[in-house]
Amino acid sequence: MNVLVVGVGGHAKAVIATLQAAGHAIVGCLDDRAGAEGTAVLGVPVVGPTSRLAEHDGEAVLAIGANAVRQRLAAAHPAARWATVVHPTAVVHESVRLGAGAVVFAGAVLQPDVTVGAHAIVNTGATVDHDGRLGDFVHVAPGCHLSGGVTLGEGAFLGVGAACLPGVTVGAWTTVGGGGVVVRDLPPHVTAVGVPARSLETPQ
Template identity: 35%
Template sequence: MSTPAKKKIFVFGASGHAKVVIDIIEREGLYDIAFLVDDAPDMHGRTMYNYGVLGGKKDLLLHREEVEGGIVAIGSNRARKAVAQWLEENGFRLVTCIHPAAEIARGVVIESGTVVMAGAVINSDSYIGRNVIVNTRASIDHDCVICDSVHIAPGSTLCGTVSVGSGSFICAGSTVIPNLTIGKNVIIGAGSTVIRSVPDFSLEAGVPAKYMRTLEEF
């Protein structure tokens, strides 16, 4: 019996983050990458890992019949959210990519457009929203809620029953103790230890983490 052809998808982004996403797609083996898309004019016509960069959004619209959907490979939360919204408004389906070396426990829900990288652990009954990055060796314990367009950076640890609001960035090597709420559009500085809940639009850093300043949406 012949093996069914894999569905073809695109990767929106052609930066270093896209390299990692491409590797996950190849290792997961669920899709074939048709091409990359990037709005930066200097990327058009280039290749990354033998995949051609088609062009930007207008070029993608001309080739929409060639793909079943795609994934946004952009590290910036704000930019990733904007591109994902444009894609969905124009009828493109967003896929989810999970590295085979990630550990996903029972009861976990992972929404569309999210990428889970190698060595990440997501424990029981946690919820991961849309267009989230759970980066290399990040650990999310039981009953956490990670809202849309969040980035949990490499080596970060969220203990049980932590909530992270939309658009927030938990930087590399940070730890959040149990039962806390991190608001929306928050940045937690690299290596910080968060021991109290954090309000929306805040930058906090340190051990223990302290308020640094108020942020606009980033």
């Protein structure tokens, strides 16, 4: 497939590398910053601002690590065709369901009956065990480990090396700091850190 990459930062580099490893053709990158057009990311040219996504008749991927930004861009382009991208070294069981625009990076493992929402990210070397539920716009950072039956609400973010014990739920748009261990359910819209992970504020 011919894929347009939306974004030019460090996360976009990882997405481009994943697309290349999977054998997909990349037609260019989009970015809204002044002066970006005409530059390149890993040899892929920046061909214009994100508004040009509306002109693209192929597939595209949101190569931006920030969950809220991916959500905003997806909402702004409801007619876009979103590519689902899986690195060839990832281990993804045939029963796994991947949403439109989801990206699974090198070395990730998705066990049976995992569901990954639209525009979700399972980053390098992360593992999601059986029956996991990852909502839309989730980001599971490198080296995270989710035990069986874990649920991550929409927009949840797990920092590098975070872990979740079996069956816990992390609420929508909640952040778990790097290395945090979630041993009980976390509510929506909080930041939790530590071992065990504890909320730093009162939930909204």
